[in-house]
Amino acid sequence: MPKDINGHLVPGIVGPERRIPRSIPRPPYVGRNEPPAYTGNNTYTAEEIEKIRAAGRIAAQAVQEVGKAIVPGVTTDELDAIGHEFVITHDAYPSTLGYRGYPKSLCSSINEVICHGIPDNTVLEEGDIVNIDITAYRDGFHGDTNYTFRVGEVSSEVNLLIERTQEALMRGIKAVAPGRQVNIIGRAIESYAKRFGYGVVRDFTGHGVGAAFHTGLIIPHYDSAPLFNDVIQPGMVFTIEPMLTLGTHEWDMWADDWTVTTRDKSITAQFEHTLVVTESGTDILTLP
């Protein structure tokens, strides 16, 4: 009998909190229920952009480092340990740890998990896919990136979903230009995804990032016009992080209040970059 195309993940056991050296500055929300209100805007000076790029590079390198360890038999908590160590040894703080009560240093979202999967004792198996999402905070600024990895060999349908989700991110990035509204980004992503009949997740979005983890600026991945009409300006920094599915865009939340799955348990992939708007287009700030 062919393997069920849909996921069947169940929650594992979450391990104890990892330590952060006292010498590493914490973001302001750590130890609070929620972040202090962000009062700044979404545009940055050249000096600030280089700080976001430095944080973004650490996050991107950490994702790559975790990716090297992704093989059948590894647990997502073992992956969390690798990401955590990489970030702290580069004098940065893993932004998710203690963000609104999130307990780990990265998000590990397997198969039907759309986003915000919590690392635990779940063992990855041949044919699974897993998204690793890491945000690093250094020198007062956050950089946020994610990548979907294959565990061993995956089905051709899932392989195409991953390739096309990465292409959807690149098309969203190419749609960015000063003077356009941010809703152009989701229009580019959704029109590409619809060619293949994929679901486009609507309720989890890209966001302004930099001086805060989530600044309040929202970047939808679907065609939201005439809503989300913020005008794109040089110096603006935000993420684009499309989530595409082999089925519905509707979702369910696990009892942990974090793990978001597709409602039909269809497989879902995501890719994310943080970028800055330039006079002519964009510059990606989360390259390794």
Ligand code: MF3
């Ligand atoms: N890095 C995720 C994003 O792309 C946010 C994770 S928040 C967490 O926005 F608390 F779930 F970790």
Ligand code: CO
């Ligand atoms: Co993000």
Ligand code: CO
């Ligand atoms: Co992220």
